[in-house]
Amino acid sequence: METMLVPPWLEPLLNTTFFTVCRAHGDAARSECNMYCLDCNCDAFCFYCRSSRHKSHQVIQIRRSSYHDVVRVSEIQKVLDISGVQTYVINSARVLFLNERPQPKAGKGVAHICEICGRSLLDPFRFCSLGCKLVGIKRNGDASFILEAKNEVVMGRDEGISRRVIISSSSSREEEELREGSQQDIYPPTPPPPPSNARRRKGIPHRAPFGS
Numbered sequence: 001m002e003t004m005l006v007p008p009w010l011e012p013l014l015n016t017t018f019f020t021v022c023r024a025h026g027d028a029a030r031s032e033c034n035m036y037c038l039d040c041n042c043d044a045f046c047f048y049c050r051s052s053r054h055k056s057h058q059v060i061q062i063r064r065s066s067y068h069d070v071v072r073v074s075e076i077q078k079v080l081d082i083s084g085v086q087t088y089v090i091n092s093a094r095v096l097f098l099n100e101r102p103q104p105k106a107g108k109g110v111a112h113i114c115e116i117c118g119r120s121l122l123d124p125f126r127f128c129s130l131g132c133k134l135v136g137i138k139r140n141g142d143a144s145f146i147l148e149a150k151n152e153v154v155m156g157r158d159e160g161i162s163r164r165v166i167i168s169s170s171s172s173r174e175e176e177e178l179r180e181g182s183q184q185d186i187y188p189p190t191p192p193p194p195p196s197n198a199r200r201r202k203g204i205p206h207r208a209p210f211g212s
Contacts, residue, residue: 005137005144007080009041014098014131018062018069022046034062038079063095070095076130081147084126085133086114099131 013036022031025048033044038058050059060075065088073087073094087096100117112121116132126143127133137143 005141005146006134007038007145009038010080010130010134010145012041013038014134016044018044019064020044022049024049035059036062062098065090065095065097068101069098071098079147080130080145082130082133082145084143085130086121086123086125086128088122097129097131100129 016036018034018036020033022028022033022045025031025046028046028048030047033046033049035045035047035050035054036059037045037050037054038060040054040057044062045054058079060071060079062069062071064070070088070090073082073096076082076096082096085096087094089095100114100119103117103119105118110120112124113119114121114128114132115126116135117128119128121128127136133143133145137145
């Protein structure tokens, strides 16, 4: 059941250590290992390794925020269902955290907390990170990372809506035609008015003579 809800590359991704120096390109400017290949499902690599070994593969880039690994929503949502995970805006980009972050016990008055680690959340989400969602799936099985199942439900709903719209529009068109036909039967067309005569030019008025 878990394999149907979680892609095989996700758990190795969450356990990977990023931002180490690449052994092959240590002297280069962009030698930090902040890339991960979803097709190879192996260790992190740098920008130059991507150009030479993973040019045509599915690769995502990992970034850092306060010494924690994050990934941009625009990248990860193409390959993963991230619903239920809290997102944040950092440096004008919306991101989410890969794993849970240590935090003191949430204080009183916190409205939303992560179901797994208890971290306080800004919005009404279930999890603070991809790692916590993975734990939640293993425990309860009531969530999924797979996009196909979600897309099938959405596509089915969209097809149903479009089908109802087509049926509704065709039926309304038929009703409109019937309505127009009935009006033509009940109210015969009014004949055009006869042509009016040309207006005659008035003569010059004459004043009556005064009496003597």
